[in-house]
Amino acid sequence: MDETTDNADAVSIQPHTHAAAVAPTDVDLVARVRANDESAFEELFNRHRRRVALIAGRFFRQREQIEEIVQETFTKAYFALPDFSNTQEASFAAWLARISFNSCYDELRRMKRRPESLAEGISEEEAAWLKGRLRADGAGDDIEAAIVSRDLAGKLLARLSPEDRTVLVMMDVEGMSVNEIAEMKDWSASKVKVRAHRARASLRRALGKFL
Amino acid sequence: MIGKKNERSLNERLDRIGRAFVRASGLNDEEAESAASSPFLYARLRSRIAAERARREAGESWFALVGVAWRTIPAMALTTVLAVTLLWLTSTGAGSSTVFGDESLLGASDNGIEQVVFADGRVLSSDDVLATIMNEDGREASR
Numbered sequence: 587m588d589e590t591t592d593n594a595d596a597v598s599i600q601p602h603t604h605a606a607a608v609a610p611t612d613v614d615l616v617a618r619v620r621a622n623d624e625s626a627f628e629e630l631f632n633r634h635r636r637r638v639a640l641i642a643g644r645f646f647r648q649r650e651q652i653e654e655i656v657q658e659t660f661t662k663a664y665f666a667l668p669d670f671s672n673t674q675e676a677s678f679a680a681w682l683a684r685i686s687f688n689s690c691y692d693e694l695r696r697m698k699r700r701p702e703s704l705a706e707g708i709s710e711e712e713a714a715w716l717k718g719r720l721r722a723d724g725a726g727d728d729i730e731a732a733i734v735s736r737d738l739a740g741k742l743l744a745r746l747s748p749e750d751r752t753v754l755v756m757m758d759v760e761g762m763s764v765n766e767i768a769e770m771k772d773w774s775a776s777k778v779k780v781r782a783h784r785a786r787a788s789l790r791r792a793l794g795k796f797l
Numbered sequence: 798m799i800g801k802k803n804e805r806s807l808n809e810r811l812d813r814i815g816r817a818f819v820r821a822s823g824l825n826d827e828e829a830e831s832a833a834s835s836p837f838l839y840a841r842l843r844s845r846i847a848a849e850r851a852r853r854e855a856g857e858s859w860f861a862l863v864g865v866a867w868r869t870i871p872a873m874a875l876t877t878v879l880a881v882t883l884l885w886l887t888s889t890g891a892g893s894s895t896v897f898g899d900e901s902l903l904g905a906s907d908n909g910i911e912q913v914v915f916a917d918g919r920v921l922s923s924d925d926v927l928a929t930i931m932n933e934d935g936r937e938a939s940r
Contacts, residue, residue: 631839639833643824652824652832657842664846665853720814739822758819789815790808 612678619667631660634682641686644755645694647740658689684770687752694748712738716796745792750785757782 610618610626612633618626635656642655662685670681708716716738743751756762756770764782768775824832 628839631842635833635838636830640824640826640829643829643832644822647822647824649832649835652829653835653838653841656833656838657845660842661845661849665849720811735818735821739818742818743822754815754819755823758816759823786812786815789818790811793811793814793818 616667616670616678619664627664630678634679635660637679638682638686641683642690644759645690645751647736651693655686655689655693658693659686662689687756687770691748691752694751697744698748708738708741712741713796716793720793720797742789742792746785746788749781750788753778753781754785754789 610629612630615626615630619630638656638659639652642652642659646652646655659682663682666685670678719735743754746754752771753767756767762770764775764778767773767778771778773781
């Protein structure tokens with residue numbers, strides 16, 4: 587009887603020991619931050635800062651801008667934590683990504699209001715390079731790999747509205763569906779489709795000038 | 798027909814190039830990792846959060862002040878209206894009392910005023926005093 591009891595205790599203790607060794611989930615850390623545990627917020631920051639920086643890097647190329655978006659995103663998240671109520675494990679990352687995209691969108695809008703902060707015009711060399719790519723067979727294949735195309739891409743995309751640019755990045759880079767974008771931006775699905783159509787038309791017009 | 802086909806083909810080509818530019822505009826994983834692991838980034842974040850908290854608290858105290866004013870201003874306005882009304886009524890009553898005669902003051906419920914008015918109105922003349930003395934003397938003589 588004693589042996590049976592000992593075995594039962596061993597079985598019941600083992601999962602607790604195993605659980606203690608497992609790293610806390612995001613939901614656990616959020617609960618600890620709500621209980622004024624600042625180290626839990628640092629742990630959340632360390633877990634997700636790379637992803638936030640990657641999202642910021644979809645829109646901005648300067649390091650200062652990316653750091654600004656990272657700080658802005660986590661500051662907003664810190665003060666919005668009491669409103670975070672999802673219990674699904676992957677939800678915190680999605681929630682934080684949503685804040686990141688909105689921070690990027692806000693920064694794009696701020697830049698549009700400051701014309702001096704917009705990218706300068708496309709140089710003659712860049713225009714010639716772009717013209718060559720547009721006329722070549724299999725156009726687009728080597729653009730992603732070319733160094734010159736990165737600055738050029740920034741200058742071309744700066745000509746789009748913040749809404750158009752956000753939708754294009756979400757679709758073409760993040761590979762998000764219309765419904766996912768609609769959920770993240772609080773837009774209707776039809777608005778996302780219309781916005782994507784307009785964004786592609788705007789980009790076509792911008793590129794068409796170099797044909 | 799051929800023109801439309803050419804246009805569609807051109808649009809597809811431009812869309813493909815456009816997608817390539819959108820993808821090319823972003824940072825790669827290593828660059829993002831480098832930007833995210835910038836030294837003192839978390840320390841700067843903490844100071845930013847502290848500044849934001851202070852700003853919000855200042856905003857809250859200002860908002861609380863507005864809330865107090867929101868409740869106080871109507872109460873003060875009501876008090877002022879009441880005070881002005883009372884002042885107006887009082888001044889109106891005092892002005893009209895100067896034109897009232899003795900009869901208007903002799904209300905049945907105000908005996909004090911009646912006595913004052915009577916006392917004021919029945920001042921004894923020297924003839925009355927003389928008559929009283931003579932009556933007193935006559936009464937003593939008859940005893």
